[in-house]
Amino acid sequence: MSATADPAEDRSNPANRLGFQPGQVVQELGYDDDVDQDLREAVEDLTGTELVDEDYDDVADAVLMWFREDSEDGDLTDALVDAQEYLVEGGLVWLLSPKTGRTGHVEASDIAEAAQTAGLSQTSTVSVSKDWQAVRLATPKAANAKAGQR
Template sequence: MSATADHAEERTTLAARLGFQPGQVVQELGYDEDTEQDLREAIEEHTGTELVDEEYDDVADAVLLWFRDEDGDLTDALVDAIGLLEEAGMICLLTPKTGRDGYIEPSDISEAARTAGLSQTKSISVGKDWNGSRLATPKAAKTGRR
């Protein structure tokens, strides 16, 4: 296998570890110049669909939410994201790593998720500057959907 093929497989594996599935419609919120382009491309490769933006006017299977401390209230952002999801959808919350501009304490993420009615199911590093947290809606948690 070539180095390029290895890299592509590694990227799509990361998308799968975050809980994205082939065929999903993924709505991206909070995109800016600081986001991890490799992760965005990996999600598109793995799902087989392009990410849709804030203007998308239907429900999504998943929300990719880039969020920094200066972006406002995390609980409000999560509640808004829930409103964009199908019944058993999931949110992939991406926040800057420790020491990076916009860093958010893990306890603040847990509290915001709980307040919004979400379950935090997984946290992983998704790049040089970002951590990802997979958050499930109550319906998704009950059905065991990842």
């Protein structure tokens, strides 16, 4: 086996597409039986750390938040505000929601509105599995840092 990663594997690994890096602490919120276990394992394999849950009380580099419409997940805006509580300055929130046509799908307009109200900027959407999509939400510091690099 080669010590270098296969470029095709890098593109196909959803954790790579989400930009996770070795050593990062990723807080997972909204875990339930329906989450994509392959994605969770890919994030842990890439970062080399286990996902931490909502009881984690130190700073995290990123948040992986599973959210479904009309479920016990509550209000999306409140959940996004809460997700930022222990997020390192410039960290990202990856909002995972069921794809269109799947139970619990969240409309793109609802995500955009909740993100804006929570003070986050929606930057991209990525398909991460057969059933889930991920929306990249940047904190104001992350959005400003990216704008300053142009």
